[in-house]
Amino acid sequence: MLIVKKFGGTSVADKERIFNVAGRIIEDYKKGNEVVVVLSAMGKQTDVLLNQAKDINPNASKREIDMLLTTGEQISVALMAMALDSLGVPAVSLNAFQVAMHTTSVYGNARLKRIDSERIRNELANKKVVIITGFQGINKFDDYTTLGRGGSDTTAVALAAALNADACEIYTDVDGVFTADPRLVPTARKLDEITYDEMLELASLGAGVLHNRSVEMAKKYGVQLVVRSSLNLSEGTIVKEEVKMEKMLISGVAADKNTARIAVIGLEDQPGVAFKLFNHLAKYNINVDIILQSVGRDGTKDISFTVSEDSLEEAVEILERHRQGSLKCQKIDVEKSVAKVSIVGAGMMSNAGVAAKMFEALYDCGVNIKMISTSEIRVTVLIDEIYVEKAMRAVHDKFSLS
Numbered sequence: 001m002l003i004v005k006k007f008g009g010t011s012v013a014d015k016e017r018i019f020n021v022a023g024r025i026i027e028d029y030k031k032g033n034e035v036v037v038v039l040s041a042m043g044k045q046t047d048v049l050l051n052q053a054k055d056i057n058p059n060a061s062k063r064e065i066d067m068l069l070t071t072g073e074q075i076s077v078a079l080m081a082m083a084l085d086s087l088g089v090p091a092v093s094l095n096a097f098q099v100a101m102h103t104t105s106v107y108g109n110a111r112l113k114r115i116d117s118e119r120i121r122n123e124l125a126n127k128k129v130v131i132i133t134g135f136q137g138i139n140k141f142d143d144y145t146t147l148g149r150g151g152s153d154t155t156a157v158a159l160a161a162a163l164n165a166d167a168c169e170i171y172t173d174v175d176g177v178f179t180a181d182p183r184l185v186p187t188a189r190k191l192d193e194i195t196y197d198e199m200l201e202l203a204s205l206g207a208g209v210l211h212n213r214s215v216e217m218a219k220k221y222g223v224q225l226v227v228r229s230s231l232n233l234s235e236g237t238i239v240k241e242e243v244k245m246e247k248m249l250i251s252g253v254a255a256d257k258n259t260a261r262i263a264v265i266g267l268e269d270q271p272g273v274a275f276k277l278f279n280h281l282a283k284y285n286i287n288v289d290i291i292l293q294s295v296g297r298d299g300t301k302d303i304s305f306t307v308s309e310d311s312l313e314e315a316v317e318i319l320e321r322h323r324q325g326s327l328k329c330q331k332i333d334v335e336k337s338v339a340k341v342s343i344v345g346a347g348m349m350s351n352a353g354v355a356a357k358m359f360e361a362l363y364d365c366g367v368n369i370k371m372i373s374t375s376e377i378r379v380t381v382l383i384d385e386i387y388v389e390k391a392m393r394a395v396h397d398k399f400s401l402s
Contacts, residue, residue: 041072206256
């Protein structure tokens with residue numbers, strides 16, 4: 001069997017945990033399996049590097065930020081190879097150049113295009129454990145790129161697809177996928193299995209267990225994922241196309257505090273205005289989520305939408321640049337202290353009144369809704385950030401997910 005195993009930053013945060021992970025790797029290796037390991041940077045190393053960059057130059061280019069951040073994973077893979085070698089298991093560490101992992105040229109949020117697997121296969125043929133840097137790639141200019149926070153998950157799934165792996169295991173500091181973040185909702189319970197679509201929605205809406213693009217890629221290439229803890233032997237959660245059990249009405253509740261609301265006030269009420277507004281943002285790869293447009297009045301209308309807080313400053317700068325020109329709007333308002341709370345479940349497709357039940361839970365606990373967005377398997381509301389935990393617990397209890 002060829003197994004791809006990905007370990008997050010907390011799993012390799014110090015010497016003790018590195019050797020713990022090495023033990024897990026050796027178990028599979030000694031069974032005669034070929035093992036490819038993907039690692040994140042140790043612990044909070046990425047945050048440390050970002051803080052160092054801000055201290056030197058708060059306006060550093062995204063290219064240089066990527067050049068800096070990729071060092072975190074290179075430290076992890078080298079130390080893991082040393083740990084395995086000290087335990088008598090041959091191993092080799094490889095970075096994005098040595099593989100090579102080709103990406104688009106968007107620094108900070110690149111997408112994988114293809115993986116050259118020849119080097120990996122040669123090392124596996126030589127009976128080595130292959131340890132690869134997650135989160136990073138190289139673009140057409142031979143520059144390092146990064147895949148966005150959590151991108152090591154996507155690296156692992158891409159490798160599993162490229163190598164036709166028999167298994168892809170994602171190890172984290174939690175036992176699997178829960179009905180809600182157990183740190184915010186103590187009564188949350190672990191799911192044995194969940195569909196790609198449900199997991200993709202939860203990952204996109206703030207459930208930090210998996211990178212959303214990794215789930216997207218797993219669904220596209222049919223890579224079955226197992227999410228489990230690196231700290232115990234729990235079975236974890238299987239992420240796959242279909243689940244055997246009858247679909248629950250709601251699979252989970254997610255929250256995303258990395259959210260800001262932008263309101264563009266006094267736009268002309270005529271065709272093409274929304275296109276101009278969002279096209280300006282799209283040119284700079286700024287993703288927009290919930291969108292609300294007011295009914296036109298006095299020849300004007302307002303458009304409100306959410307972006308990640310990480311993109312807020314750049315988004316406002318772009319809009320201000322075009323405010324007097326192509327947009328012709330009166331002003332741009334920003335609200336930072338907001339958060340998204342969402343419910344996700346494939347069972348929503350065949351059950352009416354799910355949204356009303358969620359709204360009732362929020363009403364009962366006194367939480368006001370600012371914006372609403374829905375899909376076939378999701379309902380998302382924007383609320384004040386200070387009420388996130390209260391809202392999640394109320395909604396979680398309302399749908400009897402405990």
